[in-house]
């Protein structure tokens with residue numbers, strides 16, 4: 065198809081979707097945000113309904129595709145090559161608490177010198193860094209060197225008072241949404257690891273290895289045990305607790321329905337046992353415990369994570385621990401599973417952490433403990449290919465209108481990003497349905513269905529398996 069047709073088709077997709085949003089706006093009275101709005105927690109037009117979410121995604125996908133089409137390719141790739149600089153600039157603002165300093169200043173603008181004085185950094189350098197970010201719509205420069213927060217920069221705000229952040233930097237991320245924790249983890253340790261991906265992929269010693277210890281992150285950090293084991297070591301509380309908040313951010317990136325509709329929990333008999341295997345501090349099971357008090361939930365993880373998990377639930381839902389309908393258990397999922405009467409084994413963001421051999425070991429332990437009625441519920445990103453693939457009919461993303469990529473392209477990359485992230489950090493991977501089916505079949509499980517859940521991001525889909 066001639067490129068000019070694509071241009072028009074993409075522009076028309078945008079116009080059609082804007083018309084849809086205008087109609088939904090009249091029907092729902094939802095707030096129509098501007099880029100300058102910093103109140104990002106209020107319900108907004110772009111996620112007011114399922115139709116609004118799709119229309120917004122079409123606009124974003126078409127806009128990004130239009131940019132890929134119309135920009136000079138060298139200039140576009142120049143930007144991509146320099147993405148690490150954007151991350152480095154963002155890290156300065158994140159660790160310097162710039163979004164919080166701007167928020168504490170109220171609706172008033174602040175000059176970079178004033179922001180920098182609070183953060184104990186150089187004002188002239190900060191102004192240049194913020195100007196670069198502002199050109200990507202992160203912060204807005206309103207007069208020379210003077211900035212305000214906006215819709216994107218507000219996401220980095222932990223919501224804490226600036227005095228507290230500088231007085232107690234070690235607890236910056238406690239009791240937050242976790243987004244800034246995730247950003248700190250990725251822009252620090254995670255980015256350092258990415259610089260070693262080519263080295264581990266090309267080095268004959270690691271190129272074809274799927275060992276966790278041969279991943280870029282483990283090599284870059286010189287780790288001789290998996291990252292998870294280091295989190296249990298003395299003095300590693302800050303790193304472990306930062307990671308626990310990272311998982312809260314991941315939890316919040318998906319709608320609660322991702323877990324609530326992962327399985328028809330309400331159909332389980334009163335007293336049925338769900339085991340959240342590798343459940344961390346229990347973010348996934350919180351909405352389930354709230355919505356389904358008739359169930360018993362066992363959350364398993366390593367010893368220190370379990371202690372943090374108990375503290376977490378004592379703050380979030382103490383009644384569930386007191387009544388013992390929710391319990392925590394220290395358990396290594398590579399060893400024999402001690403809960404034998406489970407109605408469901410649940411694993412979210414677990415299998416993607418591990419290479420195939422390790423996944424098999426985890427699945428085998430669960431299979432040994434499974435009863436005929438036990439269901440295995442796996443929640444990970446289930447990756448389709450990026451071409452039109454009629455065999456993948458499960459969810460959002462495979463049906464984007466032409467000439468968009470069927471997956472919504474750069475407006476829906478989370479699954480593919482996580483796949484590479486798992487490779488870098490752990491030699492893990494996100495899998496296709498077929499890959500998971502094979503792993504399940506080789507360990508005595510049969511894939512029963514891929515559950516359809518609307519509104520999840522990046523093909524984050526629950527899979528049900530039953531004992532063969």
Ligand SMILES: C[S@@+](CC[C@H](N)C(=O)[O-])C[C@H]1O[C@@H](n2cnc3c(N)ncnc32)[C@H](O)[C@@H]1O
Nearest residue numbers: 292311342343344365366369395396397412413
């Ligand atoms: C990516 S996190 C997922 C946490 C949780 N499922 C969630 O979705 O929030 C992986 C979890 O696996 C746990 N883990 C790693 N190795 C483990 C093992 N051998 N046995 C039990 N848990 C383990 C980690 O401590 C961590 O909490």
